[in-house]
Amino acid sequence: MYGAIEAGGTKFVCAAVDEDMNIVDQITVATLEPKQTMKEVIEFFKKNPVKAIGIGAFGPIEISPNKENYGQILNTPKLAWRWFNMYKELSAALDIPIKIDTDVNAAALGEFKEGHAVGKRSVLYITIGTGVGAGFVLEGETLFGLTHPEMGHILIRQKEEDVFKGNCPTHNNCLEGLVSGPAIEARLGIKGHELGEDHVIWDHVADYIGQALMTYNLILSPEIILIGGGVAQQAHLFPKIRTAFKKHMNGYIDHEIIKGDLEEYIQYPKLGQKAGLVGSIYLAKGIALD
Amino acid sequence: MYGAIEAGGTKFVCAAVDEDMNIVDQITVATLEPKQTMKEVIEFFKKNPVKAIGIGAFGPIEISPNKENYGQILNTPKLAWRWFNMYKELSAALDIPIKIDTDVNAAALGEFKEGHAVGKRSVLYITIGTGVGAGFVLEGETLFGLTHPEMGHILIRQKEEDVFKGNCPTHNNCLEGLVSGPAIEARLGIKGHELGEDHVIWDHVADYIGQALMTYNLILSPEIILIGGGVAQQAHLFPKIRTAFKKHMNGYIDHEIIKGDLEEYIQYPKLGQKAGLVGSIYLAKGIALD
Numbered sequence: 001m002y003g004a005i006e007a008g009g010t011k012f013v014c015a016a017v018d019e020d021m022n023i024v025d026q027i028t029v030a031t032l033e034p035k036q037t038m039k040e041v042i043e044f045f046k047k048n049p050v051k052a053i054g055i056g057a058f059g060p061i062e063i064s065p066n067k068e069n070y071g072q073i074l075n076t077p078k079l080a081w082r083w084f085n086m087y088k089e090l091s092a093a094l095d096i097p098i099k100i101d102t103d104v105n106a107a108a109l110g111e112f113k114e115g116h117a118v119g120k121r122s123v124l125y126i127t128i129g130t131g132v133g134a135g136f137v138l139e140g141e142t143l144f145g146l147t148h149p150e151m152g153h154i155l156i157r158q159k160e161e162d163v164f165k166g167n168c169p170t171h172n173n174c175l176e177g178l179v180s181g182p183a184i185e186a187r188l189g190i191k192g193h194e195l196g197e198d199h200v201i202w203d204h205v206a207d208y209i210g211q212a213l214m215t216y217n218l219i220l221s222p223e224i225i226l227i228g229g230g231v232a233q234q235a236h237l238f239p240k241i242r243t244a245f246k247k248h249m250n251g252y253i254d255h256e257i258i259k260g261d262l263e264e265y266i267q268y269p270k271l272g273q274k275a276g277l278v279g280s281i282y283l284a285k286g287i288a289l290d
Numbered sequence: 291m292y293g294a295i296e297a298g299g300t301k302f303v304c305a306a307v308d309e310d311m312n313i314v315d316q317i318t319v320a321t322l323e324p325k326q327t328m329k330e331v332i333e334f335f336k337k338n339p340v341k342a343i344g345i346g347a348f349g350p351i352e353i354s355p356n357k358e359n360y361g362q363i364l365n366t367p368k369l370a371w372r373w374f375n376m377y378k379e380l381s382a383a384l385d386i387p388i389k390i391d392t393d394v395n396a397a398a399l400g401e402f403k404e405g406h407a408v409g410k411r412s413v414l415y416i417t418i419g420t421g422v423g424a425g426f427v428l429e430g431e432t433l434f435g436l437t438h439p440e441m442g443h444i445l446i447r448q449k450e451e452d453v454f455k456g457n458c459p460t461h462n463n464c465l466e467g468l469v470s471g472p473a474i475e476a477r478l479g480i481k482g483h484e485l486g487e488d489h490v491i492w493d494h495v496a497d498y499i500g501q502a503l504m505t506y507n508l509i510l511s512p513e514i515i516l517i518g519g520g521v522a523q524q525a526h527l528f529p530k531i532r533t534a535f536k537k538h539m540n541g542y543i544d545h546e547i548i549k550g551d552l553e554e555y556i557q558y559p560k561l562g563q564k565a566g567l568v569g570s571i572y573l574a575k576g577i578a579l580d
């Protein structure tokens with residue numbers, strides 16, 4: 001059996017799967033104090049002995065395996081978790097290989113292995129929810145460098161008629177500061193799912209997301225781009241995002257896919273909310289000793 | 291011996307090196323009509339038999355080895371070269387393995403193997419000259435996807451006081467449209483090397499480059515960023531670029547290098563103009579049959 005943990009800001013989902021990827025057992029634990037939450041996680045894996053565990057975690061977190069503080073949650077606003085080392089805690093309790101990556105890298109890996117990116121060389125997975133983040137997989141490997149990517153904070157060009165100053169505490173009107181769920185809500189005090197589909201805010205949001213996808217394309221040239229998260233549940237955004245991507249790109253990339261209708265190139269993840277957990281299982285498989 | 295070609299828009303440099311990387315023979319050929327230029331290149335490698343050839347080429351060019359048109363120059367403004375397949379032409383004349391990549395990917399690889407990125411996991415190499423482009427190497431592999439990256443065309447935020455509309459034929463004021471040598475010259479009709487160091491244009495240019503480096507950092511998180519090309523010869527730009535990078539980043543990436551003085555993180559390539567040729571030799575080494 002292999003173990004997977006989706007370590008999110010509000011809940012931890014733990015799963016144990018057999019060799020055929022069937023879920024044998026699964027629990028959901030609230031993200032409380034680290035000690036409390038980890039106690040339940042550890043009990044779950046004592047009950048369900050697995051060969052290895054893969055974790056897709058909220059960040060910022062150290063995911064470079066050769067760092068001394070591998071698995072440590074870094075400067076997060078969630079004070080109880082700041083500087084907590086998930087890898088050390090789990091390793092001390094369970095004597096098995098453990099692999100930690102970001103939640104979005106895990107989701108990208110899930111789609112690479114079992115979703116829309118099967119057979120492709122690379123995939124970009126973006127979530128637009130409480131925050132904006134993205135993971136990238138190239139030939140089965142998740143991308144990280146000095147730190148893990150923070151693609152949600154790139155600067156884009158705000159439209160003049162959108163006077164919202166942005167709500168990123170660090171950059172004001174970076175991508176996340178303009179298109180995250182809370183950023184949409186901050187404009188009029190109306191939550192995204194209560195805004196009419198024809199509200200101009202969606203045009204702004206789609207334009208900014210389209211700009212960001214252009215930037216990601218020009219830098220990473222992913223073979224497919226998948227967008228999940230609460231805000232992306234507004235399905236009417238997708239045609240607008242594709243149009244904005246094309247408008248800003250203005251035909252620069254001379255490739256049939258980029259010049260096409262983009263309906264496959266920019267779409268929902270096939271695995272939906274399960275992408276991260278599926279990817280975490282593959283993180284475990286990649287590190288298990290046989 | 292190994293062969294290397296730096297295939298540039300104005301000249302082709304061909305080199306043959308021995309196992310110890312000593313240059314045994316080298317020529318420079320003007321970039322005229324493809325047939326003319328290639329004839330001299332082929333003669334050079336008939337005279338200097340090498341095991342394999344690595345090429346760092348101007349683009350756009352197909353660099354994905356599994357594509358049927360691998361090595362074909364794509365939709366370039368250099369009409370004589372448009373749709374010309376360098377790989378096919380050379381392969382037909384010389385029966386040896388040939389590897390083609392972009393000039394900037396080759397330069398990044400040169401720095402990875404013998405320059406400032408030795409011992410690092412990744413490197414971003416940027417050239418700011420007639421155009422703006424960048425190459426990225428991660429664990430010895432150059433980055434490409436659907437196409438090769440076109441990082442020079444990302445959208446940045448132009449300052450209000452900089453009223454130049456930009457000279458990118460596709461995007462107007464993308465990065466290249468604002469900071470390339472011709473873009474600098476287009477503002478006042480004065481070439482970059484004739485502008486005083488204290489001219490406000492340099493402040494604008496440095497700000498835009500700093501923004502771009504922030505974007506590259508948030509997406510790729512390279513372990514080091516090296517900047518070459520004619521415009522970068524204005525050494526006074528570097529402190530300004532580092533300051534702009536820090537200003538826009540605003541402390542978001544909590545890493546000692548990013549919070550430090552950036553003097554090593556953002557600097558000149560160690561190999562200078564030779565980075566591309568050195569990288570091309572390693573492209574050849576990587577593909578040679580022994």
Ligand SMILES: Nc1ncnc2c1ncn2[C@@H]1O[C@H](COP(=O)(O)OP(=O)(O)O)[C@@H](O)[C@H]1O
Pocket residue numbers: 008127128129130131180181182185191192193194228229230231232233234
């Ligand atoms: N259907 C919807 N339409 C627009 N916004 C939504 C929708 N559902 C959730 N959101 C917004 O997305 C955010 C939550 O994102 P979600 O991806 O569900 O969780 P998280 O990012 O916290 O993991 C909230 O700000 C919420 O207002």
Ligand SMILES: Nc1ncnc2c1ncn2[C@@H]1O[C@H](COP(=O)(O)OP(=O)(O)O)[C@@H](O)[C@H]1O
Pocket residue numbers: 298417418419420421470471472475481482483484518519520521522523524
């Ligand atoms: N010292 C300099 N200062 C400012 N601009 C320069 C300098 N040297 C060259 N340039 C500009 O850089 C461009 C040429 O870039 P270069 O990197 O030398 O060649 P290319 O990009 O064509 O390979 C020209 O537009 C030129 O005006």
Ligand SMILES: [Zn+2]
Pocket residue numbers: 152153168169170171172174175176177
């Ligand atoms: Zn931000």
Ligand SMILES: [Zn+2]
Pocket residue numbers: 442443458459460461462464465466467
């Ligand atoms: Zn452009």
